[in-house]
Amino acid sequence: MSNQNNETTPIFGTEASSEAVVMTSLHKNPVAPEVAYRLIKDQLIDEGNARQNLATFCQTYMDPEVTQLMAETMEKNAIDKSEYPQTAELETSCVNVLADLWHAPDMKRIMGTSTVGSSEACMLGGMAMKFRWRNQAIKRGLDINAQKPNLVISSGYQVCWEKFCVYWDIEMREVPMDNGQLSMNIDKVLDYVDDYTIGIVGILGITYTGKFDDIKALDALAESYNKTHEHELVIHIDGASGAMFVPFVDPELEWDFRLKNVVSINTSGHKYGLVYPGVGWVLWRDKEYLPEELVFDVSYLGGHMPTMAINFSRSASQIIGQYYNFYRYGFDGYKELHTRTKEAAVSIANAVEATGLFDIYNDGENLPIVCYTLKENADVEWTLYDLADRLQMKGWQVPAYPLPKDLDNQVIQRFVCRADLGQNMANALIRDFEQCVEDLNSARILYHEKTEAHVQGFTH
Numbered sequence: 001m002s003n004q005n006n007e008t009t010p011i012f013g014t015e016a017s018s019e020a021v022v023m024t025s026l027h028k029n030p031v032a033p034e035v036a037y038r039l040i041k042d043q044l045i046d047e048g049n050a051r052q053n054l055a056t057f058c059q060t061y062m063d064p065e066v067t068q069l070m071a072e073t074m075e076k077n078a079i080d081k082s083e084y085p086q087t088a089e090l091e092t093s094c095v096n097v098l099a100d101l102w103h104a105p106d107m108k109r110i111m112g113t114s115t116v117g118s119s120e121a122c123m124l125g126g127m128a129m130k131f132r133w134r135n136q137a138i139k140r141g142l143d144i145n146a147q148k149p150n151l152v153i154s155s156g157y158q159v160c161w162e163k164f165c166v167y168w169d170i171e172m173r174e175v176p177m178d179n180g181q182l183s184m185n186i187d188k189v190l191d192y193v194d195d196y197t198i199g200i201v202g203i204l205g206i207t208y209t210g211k212f213d214d215i216k217a218l219d220a221l222a223e224s225y226n227k228t229h230e231h232e233l234v235i236h237i238d239g240a241s242g243a244m245f246v247p248f249v250d251p252e253l254e255w256d257f258r259l260k261n262v263v264s265i266n267t268s269g270h271k272y273g274l275v276y277p278g279v280g281w282v283l284w285r286d287k288e289y290l291p292e293e294l295v296f297d298v299s300y301l302g303g304h305m306p307t308m309a310i311n312f313s314r315s316a317s318q319i320i321g322q323y324y325n326f327y328r329y330g331f332d333g334y335k336e337l338h339t340r341t342k343e344a345a346v347s348i349a350n351a352v353e354a355t356g357l358f359d360i361y362n363d364g365e366n367l368p369i370v371c372y373t374l375k376e377n378a379d380v381e382w383t384l385y386d387l388a389d390r391l392q393m394k395g396w397q398v399p400a401y402p403l404p405k406d407l408d409n410q411v412i413q414r415f416v417c418r419a420d421l422g423q424n425m426a427n428a429l430i431r432d433f434e435q436c437v438e439d440l441n442s443a444r445i446l447y448h449e450k451t452e453a454h455v456q457g458f459t460h
């Protein structure tokens with residue numbers, strides 16, 4: 001690219017504006033910043049509108065004040081705790097807030113860290129279980145090489161657990177999802193447990209359906225197992241979506257450190273923690289459950305600070321964003337926002353139900369997720385994929401996809417409601433939804449075969 005323009009050349013008069021923005025190798029000459037800004041921004045112009053994307057749990061709105069605060073703190077490196085001790089203090093404060101919210105029995109004995117998201121957090125929770133299992137198994141005299149260690153989880157697991165098992169050479173034992181409940185079938189869990197089980201993962205908010213595993217029942221199961229076995233069964237909670245929602249909306253539900261055998265919990269700050277993508281958290285109820293081999297020292301103002309995250313350098317701005325939300329909203333702010341989100345979800349579920357065409361799997365009552373399938377006897381020519389296409393014409397992104405293993409002949413559709421989907425927007429969505437159904441009922445040309453099942457849209 002040659003650069004014969006000067007600073008008065010209008011952006012769309014520059015040579016750069018007539019050349020491809022997407023490069024395959026670095027071009028030779030620099031481009032003026034305002035030209036680069038405009039052309040790259042335009043390159044992204046036909047992407048979906050994030051606010052209408054109901055396929056994702058990830059945040060698409062934050063206060064302008066915190067957006068500014070985050071932009072102004074982008075250069076802070078979260079791992080450099082001696083250069084940025086105040087930032088490190090905010091991170092510790094967030095860990096304490098979560099430990100309190102999750103009813104840690106002894107605040108002096110908790111361990112916890114921020115991560116990039118739940119995937120890194122689950123990796124850490126899983127590793128801690130693996131290392132602890134191995135240390136205990138050796139003490140008990142078990143031949144740890146006789147068999148691979150295993151992890152017990154419902155077949156509705158998120159892909160990060162599959163990664164964990166592949167990376168750490170662990171056998172994943174999938175408990176089928178119960179057809180009625182669409183969550184882990186608790187009666188079957190112990191069939192999958194043996195001396196080589198590093199732990200059980202309970203999911204507070206199965207990604208596919210928004211349903212909760214019955215964690216209290218799981219804890220009772222572990223408790224009775226532990227009474228009669230030397231091998232200790234521990235539970236990690238994958239609360240990527242639920243762990244920052246339930247404490248505000250359904251505080252009576254026991255799923256957290258109130259249950260004795262729940263030893264660690266992860267969550268995504270960028271889901272119902274209401275921060276833009278890039279922050280997650282993992283906490284252990286007691287140092288005992290995070291083996292020392294996994295805790296590393298970084299120097300900190302001449303002293304030492306424990307670190308247990310996998311990543312090293314990353315911006316602290318997401319942690320600061322999380323802190324801002326905690327500080328600004330307080331308990332009641334989160335409660336108010338989440339309650340309104342839930343009400344919006346319930347109103348959408350009611351509208352879906354009122355068509356008489358769908359079986360509702362999740363009506364927004366636990367997480368603000370609306371999830372449904374076409375009734376078997378719905379007398380229509382179209383599929384959920386056609387409905388997804390129709391909704392997309394109105395800008396709404398809503399995935400349709402088959403359920404996991406054992407239930408994969410069932411195609412479902414899911415709306416994930418977030419804090420920035422107010423009742424006004426929900427009403428607009430409901431009107432569009434009803435119109436789409438009406439349009440499809442009278443459509444002449446439909447695109448998708450009735451027998452075809454595939455993933456359409458982002459589902460995580």
Ligand SMILES: *Cc1c(COP(=O)(O)O)cnc(C)c1O
Nearest residue numbers: 117118119158207238240268460
């Ligand atoms: C979203 C999700 C994850 C992955 O979380 P990220 O923060 O995107 O890494 C893990 N588990 C469950 C249940 C999820 O919903």
